[in-house]
Amino acid sequence: MLPKISVIIPVRNDGVILRRCLESLRSADYPKDRLEVIVVDGLSTDDTAKVAASYGARVIPNEKRLVAPARNIGFAASTGEIAAYIDADCVVDKGWLANCVKYFDDKTVGGVSGPTLPPPEAARFEKAVEVIFNMSELFRLTSHRRRIKESVESVDLPGCNAIFRRAALDKAMPVGEHLVAADDSLISFRVRQAGYKLLFAPDVTLWHYHHNPPRKFYIRMIRYSIGRLQAAKIDSGMISVWHVLLGLSIPIFLSVFITFALAGALKLFLGFAALAAVLMFAAGIVRTRSFVIAAEFIWASILFAFGWSYGFLSELLFPPKAADKKRER
Numbered sequence: 001m002l003p004k005i006s007v008i009i010p011v012r013n014d015g016v017i018l019r020r021c022l023e024s025l026r027s028a029d030y031p032k033d034r035l036e037v038i039v040v041d042g043l044s045t046d047d048t049a050k051v052a053a054s055y056g057a058r059v060i061p062n063e064k065r066l067v068a069p070a071r072n073i074g075f076a077a078s079t080g081e082i083a084a085y086i087d088a089d090c091v092v093d094k095g096w097l098a099n100c101v102k103y104f105d106d107k108t109v110g111g112v113s114g115p116t117l118p119p120p121e122a123a124r125f126e127k128a129v130e131v132i133f134n135m136s137e138l139f140r141l142t143s144h145r146r147r148i149k150e151s152v153e154s155v156d157l158p159g160c161n162a163i164f165r166r167a168a169l170d171k172a173m174p175v176g177e178h179l180v181a182a183d184d185s186l187i188s189f190r191v192r193q194a195g196y197k198l199l200f201a202p203d204v205t206l207w208h209y210h211h212n213p214p215r216k217f218y219i220r221m222i223r224y225s226i227g228r229l230q231a232a233k234i235d236s237g238m239i240s241v242w243h244v245l246l247g248l249s250i251p252i253f254l255s256v257f258i259t260f261a262l263a264g265a266l267k268l269f270l271g272f273a274a275l276a277a278v279l280m281f282a283a284g285i286v287r288t289r290s291f292v293i294a295a296e297f298i299w300a301s302i303l304f305a306f307g308w309s310y311g312f313l314s315e316l317l318f319p320p321k322a323a324d325k326k327r328e329r
Contacts, residue, residue: 028097083169111165114201119207180226182228226314
């Protein structure tokens with residue numbers, strides 16, 4: 001008999017896009033009697049709860065509203081042998097659930113993910129952001145990948161497409177409910193610490209329809225960075241030298257700029273900046289084969305670096321006094 005799967009969806013005020021997500025789950029090639037859908041609602045003021053109920057999902061309130069407590073609440077309420085986390089703005093492939101199950105035949109596998117793709121109609125800036133995430137994986141800044149030919153081990157599963165063996169999550173949960181982001185990375189880290197492998201598989205695919213204009217992307221990077229540093233305060237293994245270097249982007253940039261300015265060599269500084277922009281443009285063309293997206297890639301990369309640095313420095317120098325002091329495990 002196929003294992004029972006609990007799909008857990010943290011959400012708040014996303015009734016319109018949640019409908020598309022639930023419709024894709026309804027169409028998935030997996031027995032409905034072996035599937036439960038749990039929508040953890042952060043006290044939405046729109047029709048999110050009504051939409052979820054109309055698709056037969058179990059709706060549970062999340063008074064803290066953040067994603068981290070939603071993951072804890074959803075897992076605690078779930079009954080499946082496998083727990084799958086996705087975002088409300090995701091649409092799953094028909095074989096998403098059926099394909100993931102075979103990887104758990106290996107008892108050492110604790111979690112599985114797969115390609116998380118932008119939809120074909122995604123805006124140019126969103127496609128440029130996807131290039132950043134895929135290139136960042138080379139430095140272990142993120143676990144996002146596009147298409148691969150065969151399954152490979154991963155160190156991290158993105159929370160929008162993360163499927164775990166229940167026994168593995170039992171050893172990793174709960175996560176700190178003060179985390180503004182990186183809760184998914186902390187879960188992955190703990191699952192590996194418990195002795196399980198994480199896999200990135202080519203046929204566990206979904207599409208992420210997140211609306212990602214420049215301002216929203218910049219704020220998203222700030223939150224990611226704050227969350228990563230918060231997670232690192234729980235366990236130092238959650239942060240790498242690359243995270244720190246990126247976090248110092250703003251002071252490094254200002255130091256270099258001031259040094260060149262005091263030396264009366266601003267033209268030389270601008271020359272180096274122009275060279276960097278040309279190299280980034282070339283990298284964007286290689287990745288996307290589009291001059292327009294390559295140009296967006298330069299702008300997106302600047303927002304990525306400075307947003308991450310702003311969040312990193314904010315959490316490092318001015319952590320919220322009201323932060324939850326009950327740092328579990």
